[in-house]
Amino acid sequence: MNLKGRHFLTLLDYKPAELKEIIDLAIKMKSGKVVKKLPEKTLGMLFQKPSTRTRISFEAGMTQLDGHAIYLDFRTTQLGRGETISDTSKVLSRYCDILMARLYKQTDIIELANASSIPVINALTDLYHPCQTMADMMTVVEKKGSLDGLKITFFGDCGFNMCNSTIIGFSKLGADVVAVCPDKDIYMPNPEILNAAKKQAVGSISVEHDVIKGAEDADVIYTDTWVSMGQEDAEQRIKDLEPYQVNTKLVGHANKDVLVMHCLPAHRGNEITDEVIDGPHSIVFDEAENRLHVQKAIMVALLGV
Numbered sequence: 001m002n003l004k005g006r007h008f009l010t011l012l013d014y015k016p017a018e019l020k021e022i023i024d025l026a027i028k029m030k031s032g033k034v035v036k037k038l039p040e041k042t043l044g045m046l047f048q049k050p051s052t053r054t055r056i057s058f059e060a061g062m063t064q065l066d067g068h069a070i071y072l073d074f075r076t077t078q079l080g081r082g083e084t085i086s087d088t089s090k091v092l093s094r095y096c097d098i099l100m101a102r103l104y105k106q107t108d109i110i111e112l113a114n115a116s117s118i119p120v121i122n123a124l125t126d127l128y129h130p131c132q133t134m135a136d137m138m139t140v141v142e143k144k145g146s147l148d149g150l151k152i153t154f155f156g157d158c159g160f161n162m163c164n165s166t167i168i169g170f171s172k173l174g175a176d177v178v179a180v181c182p183d184k185d186i187y188m189p190n191p192e193i194l195n196a197a198k199k200q201a202v203g204s205i206s207v208e209h210d211v212i213k214g215a216e217d218a219d220v221i222y223t224d225t226w227v228s229m230g231q232e233d234a235e236q237r238i239k240d241l242e243p244y245q246v247n248t249k250l251v252g253h254a255n256k257d258v259l260v261m262h263c264l265p266a267h268r269g270n271e272i273t274d275e276v277i278d279g280p281h282s283i284v285f286d287e288a289e290n291r292l293h294v295q296k297a298i299m300v301a302l303l304g305v
């Protein structure tokens with residue numbers, strides 16, 4: 001595998017074999033079987049939205065690799081005073097070895113990447129959250145051996161970053177993905193992304209509105225917040241999405257060894273109940289931990305070390 005110098009903006013840009021190799025490397029680095037280091041390498045981390053897991057896992061990951069990470073945001077850099085993303089990117093490329101960015105618009109991260117002479121990693125945009133999906137796929141591989149033929153059902157807001165990346169990533173690695181949401185455009189998967197994902201899928205992709213049908217025979221149940229960062233009309237969204245809550249009754253329709261996943265942060269009592277997130281099927285903290293491991297592998301791969 002040679003991913004040196006590549007950007008990591010969407011899983012659509014990567015072949016199944018490339019994603020599998022990164023996950024394999026992450027599992028080996030996690031166990032200590034493979035040791036990689038990035039001495040004297042600097043990661044620039046640019047945030048336009050808040051974060052707990054992403055910031056800490058990238059920063060701690062870089063520490064563990066003997067590199068260094070620098071936190072940057074729009075408020076305390078000249079970006080807040082109107083310096084362009086592309087000028088910023090050209091400058092950061094002169095100081096850093098790799099960048100990650102959490103921005104609202106995918107077009108902005110593309111602008112950042114186009115102006116950059118070093119790899120850029122998407123740490124969440126409105127459209128995608130590829131690092132989260134890599135951690136999620138790694139976690140399911142650890143628990144089930146592979147994703148081949150597994151049914152993964154995503155409940156709730158299927159029109160935003162987390163469902164988009166779940167559809168693309170899991171179907172590429174052979175899982176059958178079902179997106180279960182209200183029959184309203186804003187909650188449905190983006191048609192362009194759905195088509196692009198279907199063209200590349202190894203497993204199947206379908207959209208469903210019936211929660212029971214979605215849950216039946218599911219090997220993995222996934223959910224995310226009903227009100228993502230930057231979304232408005234919280235009250236209406238909560239009302240519309242309430243029937244899609246992941247609760248004990250819903251989980252009861254799935255396979256008996258179903259894995260329950262959530263990228264976190266969770267809004268307990270909305271998209272997922274305490275009983276489920278703290279229950280025996282939940283693997284949410286394993287997913288969170290694997291952000292650290294898989295992102296270390298992504299940085300090692302993009303830096304060609």
Ligand code: CP
Binds near residue numbers: 050055
């Ligand atoms: N899952 C995730 O990306 O969490 P943060 O928003 O805390 O980074």
Ligand code: NVA
Binds near residue numbers: 124224
């Ligand atoms: N969909 C959520 C994911 C948070 C990690 C958001 O964008 O807020």
